[in-house]
Amino acid sequence: MTIEEMSQAVCKAASDKKARDIVVMDMRELSPSTDYFVVCSANTATQVRAIADSIEEQLQEAGVDFFHKEGYREGEWVLLDYGDVVAHVFMQEAREYYALEQLWGDAKLSVYED
Template sequence: MTASTEARETALVAAQAAADKLATDVSIVDVSDRLAITDAFVLASAPNERQVQAIVDEVEDRLRQQGIKPVRREGVAEARWVLLDFVDVVVHVQHAEERAYYALERLWKDCPTIPFVDRDAARHAAGEDTGGRPQDPTSR
């Protein structure tokens, strides 16, 4: 069994929201074969507590716009590792030090990942500016 279409879509929205707030190492792990309580984990990192909180706020806002609210929030006060439980999707936003120490990807390495590409990073890599035109590297 793989993650439901709804869970995949929710995870992708959450991942993009995190990336839009400059989260690093954003990934999605399909844990549906291993866990009965959720379909996917979204993992994201930030260099400091303030950035962790900004990412958490953006993920919650973006999903709330889609009518999806977390049923549980943990770690918000410390902002070192915040867990947002959206039932089918659990979002983990971690301080970079916690991400390295706990290495959730290693714990779930037997699970498939759901491909995620930050749309803004993809546009930048393609040499496009916000207007969709190729950028001239000599213009400033």
């Protein structure tokens, strides 16, 4: 699986659980640690965890395991680190507060369309 296919698989898995505002941030020119961020929003902590579970399950079925997971218990912001692709699943308020799209404003953004 290429990193582009992996980022699209993350997007699809998030979309399957009704994630909102899914964007892919191209980090290749900005970060030595990852190539893409996939950022999405959810309404509740339960939905954040369901989206994270969907991403984890669908990538695991494709033979890809994450390196690190953070924030699952709290459910406000779950980070799944797949090395070249990092998924960020936020409750809307946390997404607005941390504003990754603004923090990494030089990243090229593409909006995921299902």
